Amino acid sequence: MDKNIIGIDIGGTKCAVILGVYGNEIHILDRISFLTQTEKGPDYTLTRIIETIEEIVHKHELKMKDIFSIGISCGGPLDSDKGVILSPPNLPGWDNIEIVDILKKRFGVPVKIQNDANACALVEWKFGAARGYSNVVFLTFGTGMGAGMILNGQLYNGTSDMAGEIGHVRLAEYGPVGYAKTGSFEGFCSGGGIAQLARMKVLEKIQAGEEVSFCNDIKELNNINAKMVFDAAKEGDKLAIEICDITGAHLGKGLSIIIDIINPEIIVIGSIFVRAKDLLWPKAVEVIEKETLWTSSRVCKVVPAGLGEQIGDYAALGVASIV
Structure with a gap:
């Protein structure tokens, strides 16, 4: 009933x-x-x-x-x-x-x-893209970057309920700030982080006297958001494509860490990945192929959230x- x-x-x-x-x-x-x-x-x-x-x-x-x-x-x-x-x-x-x-x-x-990450992991495992799998990682990839994990068919919370704070992991010495840390996974792979990265790149172009299709002048810098970057990339803007490639490469770095440490069957990614997979995945998979153990990456699928937006x-x- x-x-x-x-x-x-x-x-x-x-x-x-x-x-x-x-x-x-x-x-x-x-x-x-x-x-x-x-x-x-x-x-x-x-x-x-x-x-x-x-x-x-x-x-x-x-x-x-x-x-x-x-x-x-x-x-x-x-x-x-x-x-x-x-x-x-x-x-x-x-x-x-x-x-x-x-x-x-x-x-x-x-x-x-x-x-929220654990909740998303549970619902994708029970009703979405991860149904039928025993070892699942869900990544939020929205306002922030966090992970929820189903390991051996059970939700894993960690000792102090803090498992899965993957957004706090530093991927580069310099870069956008996320989770109060420069160059973190959340810095590179979140809505706010992508906007930060775009502002850095756009400022360089404007100061060099070059035009940017999605930002006319410095006064508009703070209006830049991830959606604007993705829309411009879909229209073929070279700078927007470069920003997407940087984001995709760091997504690949973060996924490689997860694949090598957790050895999941499937990684489900929500929010931004659902909308922009085609722009981010080519660079991400290049990095995964270089960085991961083949015996782990070959058994791991990476897919957008089955339950969508x-x-x-x-x-x-x-x-x-x-x-």
Whole structure:
């Protein structure tokens, strides 16, 4: 029998409450999102989450007794066993927020939390591109770069719930900053990191008196984002293609580390990779072929997220499905 479940996706920019049904598959019934407005603090957002849960349940003529469970997907660090959000860098002021207890007391249903990378790994493993595999790595590759890992058929959290912080690994001495570290995997392979890299390269061109198709002058530097770079690359812009090649090469470096250390069957990559695989993969695979042990790389597939752009919604529902 299908069960009604609720997912909560908490991000630094936006939050979403998702109503779904869970049986052999997960289906999204409805979704309501709102701006997180981190400057207003966690109490404001928690109130909005509670109000939105009540709104979506009422909208579908349900009652909380009809809801099987609630799942929360949120960036770390957090303590998934105790249900506490510790201090995510994208949620300033969210220190030791006992969100699971708060929602349990309010709604009287089981509540579970996982960091967003783990949540995505779980849902891709159960319902997406990694279904049927035992050793899986999921990479977020969006606002940040983090990994969720299914090892020997079980989610791996690590000793202090911090496994998978691959974005913190330094890939180069110099480069874009990500996870507060210059030249990190997150610096090269995240939306903000790609924008930083593009600004560096564009500034060099403008100072040399050269034109750039996606930035007319220095005043527009801060407007550059990853999407602009990808759009320009698709139109054949040489600088944009160079930026994509640099990003792809460092993606290959990061993947090579994962392949050699974890020896997974499949690596699933979300967000930016779903949209820009064709621009990034050629350089990435060149590096993988050079850097990895052949016995490990030959048994590892690298694919975009099977659940596509909605993976964040499915991830939150996926956490609810394992309560």
